[in-house]
Amino acid sequence: MTETMKKADLAEVIADLEKVVQEKPENIMARHHLGLVYRQAGRIDEAIAALEKVIEQDNQSMESMINLGAIFFERGDTDRALELNQRALAVSPKMAEAHVNIGLIRQHRNEVNEAVASYTTAVQIDPRLITAWINLTSAYTMLEEDDKAVEAAQQAVTLEPDSPMARNNLAVALYFKGEFKEAQRNLEKAQELGYSVDLRFVDALRGKLTEADGQ
Known part of the structure; x- marks a missing residue:
């Protein structure tokens, strides 16, 4: 499949999801997926708007918080990324992915001991989460x-x-x-x-x- 075809497919999926959201604004799942597809298509501002709307409609939407946090992290807004992952943990304290994300944010800020604590919590929750072990390795290396x-x-x-x-x-x-x-x-x-x-x-x-x- 060519890149042009991929973009065409994305545009078609976006159009379909936009129609669903327009007809049924209460359809949180459709809006969440729309945000993800916007992000994949590089339409970042629209992705942010869609995911923020989901969280506004449902303050328990952990996956939207996690994905929105990833967008802000990529943009260099670690404060907002941290806040969103902490909100996800407030909903589900045993969400290992959120602990890993917080560790990554802390490590990016050179708060390495705090990063180790977050990664350690993640592997205690899910010992098979390889990203936590990989990030824990680099954090320990930084700490010598x-x-x-x-x-x-x-x-x-x-x-x-x-x-x-x-x-x-x-x-x-x-x-x-x-x-x-x-x-x-x-x-x-x-x-x-x-x-x-x-x-x-x-x-x-x-x-x-x-x-x-x-x-």
């Missing part, structure tokens, strides 16, 4: 807590052995722990899986392996 970073990365790889990001994060965590050969093995696996690795990291790891071989 290398053992915990490796443990989190290994959890992610156990859940999804073919996750390129999990393999790359494990390689980075192992590097900082000084386990360079294992780091190289996981980095090579990440590359095999299509991950675009940081060439500076490749050079740094190569240097450490050369030093180790020379001893």
